[in-house]
Amino acid sequence: MTSQLQIILGRKVREHRLRLGVSQERLAEDLGFHRTYLGSIERGERNLSLASVEQLAARLGVPPLDLLQD
Amino acid sequence: MTSQLQIILGRKVREHRLRLGVSQERLAEDLGFHRTYLGSIERGERNLSLASVEQLAARLGVPPLDLLQD
DNA sequence: TTGTGACTTCTAGTCCGTG
DNA sequence: ACACGGACTAGAAGTCACA
Numbered sequence: 001m002t003s004q005l006q007i008i009l010g011r012k013v014r015e016h017r018l019r020l021g022v023s024q025e026r027l028a029e030d031l032g033f034h035r036t037y038l039g040s041i042e043r044g045e046r047n048l049s050l051a052s053v054e055q056l057a058a059r060l061g062v063p064p065l066d067l068l069q070d
Numbered sequence: 071m072t073s074q075l076q077i078i079l080g081r082k083v084r085e086h087r088l089r090l091g092v093s094q095e096r097l098a099e100d101l102g103f104h105r106t107y108l109g110s111i112e113r114g115e116r117n118l119s120l121a122s123v124e125q126l127a128a129r130l131g132v133p134p135l136d137l138l139q140d
Numbered sequence: 141t142t143g144t145g146a147c148t149t150c151t152a153g154t155c156c157g158t159g
Numbered sequence: 160a161c162a163c164g165g166a167c168t169a170g171a172a173g174t175c176a177c178a
Binding site for chain 1: 143
């Protein structure tokens with residue numbers, strides 16, 4: 001069951017990363033998780049929990065809701 | 071690990087239900103899940119996944135993001 | 141540099157019963 | 160009418176080897 005929110009989240013994270021001009025590998029390391037995990041989030045394959053979204057947003061330094069709306 | 075988003079979600083769902091003037095039991099049945107599950111969501115005890123939030127919002131007939139912001 | 145599949149651990153999600 | 164505990168199964172969290 002792949003939701004709309006997780007698609008948006010993925011796109012948002014990718015946009016954020018490209019704006020920074022860094023690789024998945026690099027950003028993942030900075031954020032403190034594995035590169036393939038970040039990759040799968042960007043591809044919208046991961047159905048994150050609210051807590052995980054919040055934590056991810058915090059590490060990215062953006063408000064959680066920014067990751068969930070276009 | 072209890073996130074801010076799940077607290078907000080709980081409050082929002084409860085407000086929505088009270089606005090309808092129905093019991094947890096009643097609403098849960100209408101939405102198609104168990105009454106104790108709805109109760110724990112309202113209490114902010116549930117760390118829902120994005121797919122679950124979306125599904126819940128759909129059943130309530132509100133936009134998903136409405137459940138995540140004050 | 142990123143994608144994919146397999147894999148393990150942990151928790152979300154569902155439901156019972158009781159107060 | 161609502162809260163809470165336990166128990167159980169599905170799915171999230173996170174890593175790794177290989178392409």
